[in-house]
Amino acid sequence: MRFSFGIQLLQAPLLLELSQPLLAGAPGAVRVDAAQLAERIADHGFTLIELNTDLQIFFPEAFALPILRRLQDLREDRGLRYTVHLPLWSLEPSSPVEGIRRASVDRLVDAVLRLAPLEPEVYVLHIAGPLATEFFTSPGIPDMVRGALMRRFQQQAARSIEELLHRTGLPSRALAVETIQFPLELTLELAEAMDLSICFDTGHVISRQPGPFSFQEVLERCLPRLAEVHLHDGYYRQRPDGSVAWADHLPLGRGEVPVGELLRTLEAHGFAGPIIFELMLPEAKESLAFLEQK
Numbered sequence: 001m002r003f004s005f006g007i008q009l010l011q012a013p014l015l016l017e018l019s020q021p022l023l024a025g026a027p028g029a030v031r032v033d034a035a036q037l038a039e040r041i042a043d044h045g046f047t048l049i050e051l052n053t054d055l056q057i058f059f060p061e062a063f064a065l066p067i068l069r070r071l072q073d074l075r076e077d078r079g080l081r082y083t084v085h086l087p088l089w090s091l092e093p094s095s096p097v098e099g100i101r102r103a104s105v106d107r108l109v110d111a112v113l114r115l116a117p118l119e120p121e122v123y124v125l126h127i128a129g130p131l132a133t134e135f136f137t138s139p140g141i142p143d144m145v146r147g148a149l150m151r152r153f154q155q156q157a158a159r160s161i162e163e164l165l166h167r168t169g170l171p172s173r174a175l176a177v178e179t180i181q182f183p184l185e186l187t188l189e190l191a192e193a194m195d196l197s198i199c200f201d202t203g204h205v206i207s208r209q210p211g212p213f214s215f216q217e218v219l220e221r222c223l224p225r226l227a228e229v230h231l232h233d234g235y236y237r238q239r240p241d242g243s244v245a246w247a248d249h250l251p252l253g254r255g256e257v258p259v260g261e262l263l264r265t266l267e268a269h270g271f272a273g274p275i276i277f278e279l280m281l282p283e284a285k286e287s288l289a290f291l292e293q294k
Helices: 012-018 034-042 065-078 098-118 130-137 143-168 184-194 202-206 215-225 259-268 281-292
Strands: 004-008 048-052 081-085 123-125 175-178 197-201 226-231 233-238 244-250 274-277
Touching (some): 004 081, 004 281, 034 065, 065 081, 065 098, 081 098, 081 274, 130 143, 143 175, 143 184, 175 184, 175 226, 184 197, 184 215, 197 215, 202 215, 202 226, 202 233, 202 244, 215 226, 259 281, 274 281
Parallel strands (some): 004 048, 175 197, 226 274
Antiparallel strands (some): 233 244
């Protein structure tokens, strides 16, 4: 079976290269546009690109109308396909602070409506931000309190998703909630209740960010709603002193993701959706070389 591999638009080396005039002290703001990045990435052989809308935080014109038209032209002229990673930097769609939650929804809505003309195959969403992560991972919180807090964050996330779908007209299955540093059970429960898709993030899962589950268990539970895979390596390791070391966003082969088992499972279930390397270009190419050995 031929899988559909792609890569994220957010490429730090390319952004640094394009930002050199500003770094050198040139007057004025640096204009980095998503079409320019996409074209450079396509030159490296990738035709499936995940558009990171967080680019607009530092480069507000990154997805301006003329740039969106060029992205459309690239789709037609070079056969590019797109998915969208909805913004997450500074956003808290699960926040119990209503003003913050509503502002987060506004940013999400803007991203969906802005990029809709590109006909993205999937929109990936982090349902929670750093605040929820802090309460989820803090060792000093009693489990009963943690559970109640996580349920509250989930309820707020559900409100935000409901508003997002209503205001954009986006089909619920076009929205894929990602396996992030938030309780897996609540993420899957929300996806089931709202008929959402899932983005299975390999590095997050292997490093136990959604909870202490086996990789294969999480994959099997996500498969019925699986719309996209974020592919990168990672690990979770117990040190001799009892502390834990973990990492993600590593090239394949440098961590503990069971890549062969992953691909066999996806093939057995006929998965044909996007598989996006959340890596820099050299690391993605290293990972492709690793896959050729499987």
